[in-house]
Amino acid sequence: MYERILISGASIAGPALAFWLARYGFRPTVVELAPRLREGGNGVDVRAQAVEVAERMGIMPRIRAAAADVIGMSFVNAADRSVARIDMQAIQRKQAGGEVEIMRGDLAAILYDVTKNDVEYVLGDSIRTLEQADDGVMVCFERGPSRRFDLVIGADGVHSTVRHLTFGPESQFIRYMGHYFAFANADPALGEDRWVTAYNEPGKMAGVYRSGNHAGAKANFIFRRREPLSYDHRDMEQQKRLLSEAFAGVPWQVPELLAGALADPDFYFDALSQVRMPSWSSGRVALVGDAAYCASPVSGAGAMLALTGAYRLAGELSAAAGDHRAAFRRYEEGHRKIVERMQQVGPNVRLVVPKNRIGVWARNTITRSPLLESMAGMERIVSPGRIAPLPDFEAGSPVLAVKGPGPASPQASPSRYRCGSRA
Numbered sequence: 001m002y003e004r005i006l007i008s009g010a011s012i013a014g015p016a017l018a019f020w021l022a023r024y025g026f027r028p029t030v031v032e033l034a035p036r037l038r039e040g041g042n043g044v045d046v047r048a049q050a051v052e053v054a055e056r057m058g059i060m061p062r063i064r065a066a067a068a069d070v071i072g073m074s075f076v077n078a079a080d081r082s083v084a085r086i087d088m089q090a091i092q093r094k095q096a097g098g099e100v101e102i103m104r105g106d107l108a109a110i111l112y113d114v115t116k117n118d119v120e121y122v123l124g125d126s127i128r129t130l131e132q133a134d135d136g137v138m139v140c141f142e143r144g145p146s147r148r149f150d151l152v153i154g155a156d157g158v159h160s161t162v163r164h165l166t167f168g169p170e171s172q173f174i175r176y177m178g179h180y181f182a183f184a185n186a187d188p189a190l191g192e193d194r195w196v197t198a199y200n201e202p203g204k205m206a207g208v209y210r211s212g213n214h215a216g217a218k219a220n221f222i223f224r225r226r227e228p229l230s231y232d233h234r235d236m237e238q239q240k241r242l243l244s245e246a247f248a249g250v251p252w253q254v255p256e257l258l259a260g261a262l263a264d265p266d267f268y269f270d271a272l273s274q275v276r277m278p279s280w281s282s283g284r285v286a287l288v289g290d291a292a293y294c295a296s297p298v299s300g301a302g303a304m305l306a307l308t309g310a311y312r313l314a315g316e317l318s319a320a321a322g323d324h325r326a327a328f329r330r331y332e333e334g335h336r337k338i339v340e341r342m343q344q345v346g347p348n349v350r351l352v353v354p355k356n357r358i359g360v361w362a363r364n365t366i367t368r369s370p371l372l373e374s375m376a377g378m379e380r381i382v383s384p385g386r387i388a389p390l391p392d393f394e395a396g397s398p399v400l401a402v403k404g405p406g407p408a409s410p411q412a413s414p415s416r417y418r419c420g421s422r423a
């Protein structure tokens with residue numbers, strides 16, 4: 001049997017999983033490395049089957065009310081004159097999928113808000129070691145005391161600690177996609193209201209994201225780099241230096257955007273990459289969201305895969321009535337097809353960051369032509385809406401009697417359990 005479930009990561013997949021686990025009567029604990037909920041990021045899409053999941057959670061009205069309301073992308077020249085525009089809202093209306101773009105931080109805040117009374121959140125800590133036994137997992141934390149859980153789920157993103165501790169070094173699973181990207185807060189006087197304004201140099205894009213729902217603005221940067229850079233993904237100052245070097249001397253509003261990014265404590269920098277794994281579970285440990293199957297930020301599918309994956313994983317754990325191996329297997333069988341489709345939809349980065357000046361010209365020309373309309377049709381073909389409908393786990397699934405966050409798990413006595421060092 002399993003009841004106490006530790007989830008690592010409080011962004012999208014973690015709280016969504018905790019929501020459903022609490023609904024089914026389990027006792028989820030979410031541990032988040034950051035000392036407070038992370039607010040950063042631009043818009044993410046709640047689309048296709050994620051809309052249905054959010055509706056079943058009862059949060060779709062809140063998501064719609066908080067929608068980013070961005071019309072589309074406007075490509076500008078160095079003099080800040082618009083040279084091409086993509087009206088994304090018009091394309092979405094053609095697809096009629098009910099999708100909503102929302103700031104990542106707003107979605108994370110909604111998910112936290114609807115779980116905070118039923119779920120134990122531990123902020124500012126991280127799993128240091130995991131030791132699996134037949135009857136549970138002994139977890140040592142970086143700061144808090146060690147605790148025993150029945151299952152551990154990694155929802156801790158592309159650089160997942162749970163994945164590293166359970167499956168080994170991330171280099172086995174991360175596929176570098178030849179670019180780096182960064183998000184940061186920007187001066188709201190820059191850019192254009194309700195548009196993503198973007199400036200290109202060959203192999204580089206700097207942009208300003210202005211949501212209709214927020215007074216602030218977000219800077220985003222992408223640059224090509226054939227070989228991966230070597231840096232510490234937890235060292236923000238080092239990452240800021242790398243970004244400054246990549247955009248040194250780039251005109252338009254880049255100097256102002258860089259200045260804002262360098263001063264921003266919520267600065268976010270990473271390689272554009274995908275996570276591909278042959279299996280998402282091992283024993284009593286499983287992965288959900290970007291930790292298991294990141295499709296990359298340019299796919300626009302991260303939040304959708306996280307929400308639907310969390311829904312399926314919790315539902316299968318409930319339906320399996322204590323057989324976690326069967327639950328993990330069925331979660332993977334049900335979710336992998338959508339993941340594989342979404343991981344194929346990646347070439348949009350070439351549209352946003354053409355390699356050379358001819359590419360920039362071609363992109364702008366295509367953007368101005370009706371060809372783009374047909375892209376909406378193509379998107380419909382690969383839409384996960386054509387995949388098997390979401391199962392309804394609540395009909396007839398065994399729900400445990402336990403409700404609420406419950407008391408903290410009994411801590412392992414230091415005399416009986418000694419925490420080892422991190423792998």
Ligand SMILES: Cc1cc2nc3c(=O)[nH]c(=O)nc-3n(C[C@H](O)[C@H](O)[C@H](O)COP(=O)(O)OP(=O)(O)OC[C@H]3O[C@@H](n4cnc5c(N)ncnc54)[C@H](O)[C@@H]3O)c2cc1C
Nearest residue numbers: 009011012013033041042126156157161289290297302303
């Ligand atoms: C700050 C931020 C900004 C983002 N901005 C965008 C964006 O603009 N556009 C976009 O498409 N995608 C963005 N993403 C990624 C996007 O959220 C995911 O692709 C998608 O929503 C799936 O979410 P996830 O919960 O699986 O992973 P993530 O959103 O990556 O969340 C992982 C969570 O785990 C936490 N974590 C990491 N390591 C540990 C650890 N050792 N212990 C405990 N917790 C840990 C992280 O702090 C984070 O809260 C952003 C993610 C973050 C964290």
